Amino acid sequence: MDRPIQQYPSNPSTASYLLNFLLSSPEDPVTVSSMEPNKTSQTDTLLTARQRAEQYGIDVSLIDINLQKTPYERMRQHDRALNLALQLRQAMENRHD
């Protein structure tokens, strides 16, 4: 039985994708807020998922923004951010050549 992904009303921000992406290796997917993640402890079972994510260092507000978009809008936003990040990475590599 096919089930729909829940959608919410909308809006964006892709800039923070880019910083982490540029700091990552080409092979690794990156997240918007994981530069200095605070590892969750073994005693955090009473925390909500959101609290665990925040404790790890994830900017949960960006997830909230994503959830206001349709899945297709999220995919398109992802592709735009990825292309921009790749262009910036290439520019940095050219600068060091």
Added chain:
Amino acid sequence: MINLANLIEKLLKHDVDFVIVGGFAAVAHGATTLTQDVDICCDFSTDNLLRLNHALADIHPVHRMTPQRLPLALTPETCRSLSNLYLDTDMGQLDCLNSVMGVGHYDQVRRSSCQITLPGGPCQVLDLDALIESKKAMNRPRDLEAVLQLETIRDRIKRH
């Protein structure tokens, strides 16, 4: 230019039987991750693989794991020997898997999927519970963060 969304649309247009899994499925669900490829779990029947080959024909698919980057040129005979395909195309990388760790083979993956609507029509995406299980099974450092994001999304959806 990478265009993973359009790559998916191409597969839909040619009736390829597949489910989006991995990092791009996480993106579809709302995760803030960036990934440089699309992972799909697909039916590895000869008919489906030939449809896949036809769908990608005009974007120059090559086997990216082979040193010579051989063009994708499937025949009914070669289809029978395949279990995974790791491709590069003009629109980005596409990994075609016959199973997903923590979930199972294609039939189980299909049963564990949900439907989204894209401009090209309905598309199956691994559902949140199964995606979380697959990320836990992979157990790489980056998967831990994906799990935290996906669990946050699941809780948020349950509350609404």
